Amino acid sequence: MQRYMLTESLADFKGTTTELSGEHFHHIKNVMRSKVGTKVYLTDPNRHSFVAEIISFTDQTVLLKWVSNEERNSELPVEVTIASGLTKGDKQELIIQKATELGANQIITFASNYSVVKWDSKKVAKKITRFQRIAQEAAEQSHRQQVPMVDHFNDLKTLLDSSKNYTHKLVAYEEESKVGEKSRFADTLTKVKSGESLLIVFGPEGGLSLNEITQLQAEGFVTCGLGPRILRAETAPLYVLAAISYQFELLN
Amino acid sequence: MQRYMLTESLADFKGTTTELSGEHFHHIKNVMRSKVGTKVYLTDPNRHSFVAEIISFTDQTVLLKWVSNEERNSELPVEVTIASGLTKGDKQELIIQKATELGANQIITFASNYSVVKWDSKKVAKKITRFQRIAQEAAEQSHRQQVPMVDHFNDLKTLLDSSKNYTHKLVAYEEESKVGEKSRFADTLTKVKSGESLLIVFGPEGGLSLNEITQLQAEGFVTCGLGPRILRAETAPLYVLAAISYQFELLN
Numbered sequence: 001m002q003r004y005m006l007t008e009s010l011a012d013f014k015g016t017t018t019e020l021s022g023e024h025f026h027h028i029k030n031v032m033r034s035k036v037g038t039k040v041y042l043t044d045p046n047r048h049s050f051v052a053e054i055i056s057f058t059d060q061t062v063l064l065k066w067v068s069n070e071e072r073n074s075e076l077p078v079e080v081t082i083a084s085g086l087t088k089g090d091k092q093e094l095i096i097q098k099a100t101e102l103g104a105n106q107i108i109t110f111a112s113n114y115s116v117v118k119w120d121s122k123k124v125a126k127k128i129t130r131f132q133r134i135a136q137e138a139a140e141q142s143h144r145q146q147v148p149m150v151d152h153f154n155d156l157k158t159l160l161d162s163s164k165n166y167t168h169k170l171v172a173y174e175e176e177s178k179v180g181e182k183s184r185f186a187d188t189l190t191k192v193k194s195g196e197s198l199l200i201v202f203g204p205e206g207g208l209s210l211n212e213i214t215q216l217q218a219e220g221f222v223t224c225g226l227g228p229r230i231l232r233a234e235t236a237p238l239y240v241l242a243a244i245s246y247q248f249e250l251l252n
Numbered sequence: 253m254q255r256y257m258l259t260e261s262l263a264d265f266k267g268t269t270t271e272l273s274g275e276h277f278h279h280i281k282n283v284m285r286s287k288v289g290t291k292v293y294l295t296d297p298n299r300h301s302f303v304a305e306i307i308s309f310t311d312q313t314v315l316l317k318w319v320s321n322e323e324r325n326s327e328l329p330v331e332v333t334i335a336s337g338l339t340k341g342d343k344q345e346l347i348i349q350k351a352t353e354l355g356a357n358q359i360i361t362f363a364s365n366y367s368v369v370k371w372d373s374k375k376v377a378k379k380i381t382r383f384q385r386i387a388q389e390a391a392e393q394s395h396r397q398q399v400p401m402v403d404h405f406n407d408l409k410t411l412l413d414s415s416k417n418y419t420h421k422l423v424a425y426e427e428e429s430k431v432g433e434k435s436r437f438a439d440t441l442t443k444v445k446s447g448e449s450l451l452i453v454f455g456p457e458g459g460l461s462l463n464e465i466t467q468l469q470a471e472g473f474v475t476c477g478l479g480p481r482i483l484r485a486e487t488a489p490l491y492v493l494a495a496i497s498y499q500f501e502l503l504n
Contacts, residue, residue, distance in 0.1 A: 072432075074480040101487050103479075142481040180324075186502045227355075227501045228326040229394040235353050238487075242494035243502070249479045250438045250495070 001051075002032055003041040003140045005147050010044035017055065017065045018042070025062050028054070041070060047145040074144050076103040077248050079197040081166065082237045083159055085112030085204035086119070086152075091234040096131045098234075100138035100148050102241035105197075107135065110153040114206030124152050156212055159201070160219045166199040168192055169221040172236050174207050177225035184224035185240070189247045200240055205233045253303075254284055255293040255392045257399050262296035269307065269317045270294070277314050280306070293322060299397040326396050328355040329500050331449040333418065334489045335411055337364025337456035338371070338404075343486040348383045350486075352390035352400050354493035357449075359387065362405040366458030376404050408464055411453070412471045418451040420444055421473040424488050426459050428477035436476035437492070441499050452492055457485045 004024050020028070028034045036054050042064070043049040049070040056063045082099050086092065086109045099107050109131075111118065119127060131150040139147040153159050163169055168188055176184075192198055201208075201216060208216075213223060226239050256276050272280070280286045288306050294316070295301040301322040308315045334351050338344065338361045351359050361383075363370065371379060383402040391399040405411045415421055420440055428436075444450055453460075453468060460468075465475060478491050 072480065098487055098490075101481060101483055102491070103481055142483065144481060182502050186498070227497045228324065229353060229355055229396060229497075231353055231394065235350055235490075238350075238490055239354070239494040239497070242491040243498035245479045245481075245491070246438070246495035246498055247503075250434050251499075 001039060001041060002028075002034075003043060003143055004028075005136055005140055006042060006044050008044065009046060010042060010048045010050060011046065013042070013048070013050055013052075013066050014069065015066055017063055018052070019061050019063050021061045025060065028062050029057060039067060040064070041143070043070075043145050045147075047075070049145050074142075075146055076105070076245060077194045078192050078244065079105040079195075080241060080244055081106040081108060081197065081199045082202070082241070083108040083110060083199060084202040084233065084237055085110060085208065086115040086117050087204045087233045088117055091205075093131070093134055094234050095237055096134045096150060097138045098238045099241055100135045100144070101142040102238060103144070103245055104148045104241060105146070106149045106151070107131070108151045108153060108159065110159050111155055112204050113209040113212055115204045116206075119152070124154075128152055156215060160215060163199055163219055163221070165197070167196040168198040169201075169219070170198070171201040171208070171213065171216045171221045171223050172203075172226055172240065173213060173223040174203070174230060176223050177227065177230060179225075180228070181223075181225035182227065184222055185226060185243070188222060188224070189244065194248075198244075200237070202236050203233060253291055253293060254280075254286070255295060255395055256280075257388055257392055258294060258296050260296065261298060262294060262300045262302060263298065265294070265300070265302055265304075265318050266321065267318055269315055270304070271313050271315050273313045277312065280314050281309060291319060292316070293395070295322075295397050297398075299327070301397050326394075327398055328357070328497060329446045330444050330496065331357040331447075332493060332496055333358040333360060333449065333451045334454065334493070335360040335362060335451060336454040336485065336489055337362060337460065338367040338369050339456045339485045340369055343457075343484075345383070345386055346486050347489055348386045348402065349390045350490045351493055352387045352396070353394040354490060355396070355497055356400045356493060357398070358401045358403070359383070360403045360405060360411065362411050363407055364456050365461040365464055367456040368458075371404070376406075380404055408467060412467060415451055415471055415473070417449070419448040420450040421468075421471070422450070423453040423460070423465065423468045423473045423475050424455075424478055424492065425465060425475040426455070426482060428475050429479065429482060431477075432480070433475075433477035434479065436474055437478060437495070440474060440476070441496065446500075450496075452489070454488050455485060
């Protein structure tokens with residue numbers, strides 16, 4: 001059953017109808033070729049989630065009626081933000097898609113010392129729009145109740161400033177893996193309580209510079225290794241999110 | 253420091269020299285443009301692993317001398333085999349690359365009921381060669397001591413027959429995730445002892461058929477969910493391997 005993440009509130013949908021136009025209408029009518037009677041999930045930005053049934057079409061809109069509230073919760077019990085040093089195009093898109101599937105609450109890219117890709121402000125707006133769309137599609141496909149916020153910071157300083165809003169702060173650091181550091185990530189996870197927030201920073205292909213690591217540590221970030229194998233820039237965030245899901249959704 | 257996974261034994265390398273030709277020679281000389289004095293890691297098929305130093309070149313070969321044995325172990329303490337119903341080309345290659353980075357011991361693809369891709373025997377040989385090469389490059393990049401074996405089975409029956417060789421057998425089943433099953437994967441991991449083998453089966457894009465699930469269960473496979481979000485065919489194996497690494501390499 002298809003899911004649609006709406007930008008409008010559905011707080012009062014129970015027992016009523018709602019009309020969709022624009023891209024959701026297009027997807028229902030022309031991509032899925034759904035007919036009257038087809039049921040879909042509708043989820044609003046405040047995690048209200050429903051089963052709805054198509055009752056009629058016009059040229060530009062589709063009308064759906066409320067069928068039931070959706071009870072299932074598919075969101076991670078902790079709010080995880082992935083901040084990754086800007087990687088090459090397709091790698092960055094893979095991170096956005098997979099981090100969304102794996103439950104990230106927010107995904108930040110930032111211009112890092114060793115990032116080979118550089119964005120001017122015009123490109124940032126275009127890229128963020130594209131990334132947000134990838135996140136929306138991945139959220140719908142994986143049946144989440146929330147689309148992760150995607151953002152871009154032009155420098156590490158902006159990331160350091162915004163890090164004050166998080167309960168726990170980690171940075172995945174390849175040099176820690178090389179010297180066998182393997183307890184800090186798991187130690188941190190055992191301290192995180194339901195509803196708390198966790199920000200984890202990752203380097204681009206070339207890793208983080210020592211200067212960046214020093215600045216992150218000064219801001220309270222804990223450096224950690226992710227096991228004995230060296231993970232690529234796009235693999236490390238997925239490892240972390242899968243481990244967090246395993247710890248909080250399967251093991252506990 | 254670059255790593256090269258060799259196909260010849262290096263059991264007696266200590267205190268001696270070794271000569272490389274062919275693709276390793278080409279990579280050292282023409283891709284990396286390494287000079288005399290450059291150090292590299294050499295790893296043989298029996299997990300013997302060394303630091304070696306380039307001492308001379310000829311037109312076709314490079315001579316290296318032993319520097320030290322490598323003590324680091326980067327292999328998972330349990331032998332994990334990923335068997336995935338054949339997915340579309342780029343997804344399948346992503347599974348091979350990422351499963352190698354994440355420590356898989358063996359990667360099997362098999363023709364599944366809902367696989368849209370079909371391979372004739374000529375294509376199988378070509379594809380396996382390509383997959384094995386992807387695995388080798390990913391093993392070198394992630395600094396493993398072993399290249400995972402890649403194999404393809406033409407039907408589920410071959411997979412069922414070979415499953416007798418594994419201590420633990422799981423199948424990731426989307427329908428279990430949908431009904432909230434979330435304990436069997438973690439339960440199984442707590443039973444797996446160091447050195448034991450674990451085979452985990454995954455469906456292609458369309459999932460596994462009920463008939464396939466029934467046959468797997470009859471052979472002793474345990475169906476399990478992987479949390480509340482629906483993971484794509486290429487994401488589920490990566491989730492499982494990351495969780496296994498977290499459980500056995502970071503948490504324990």
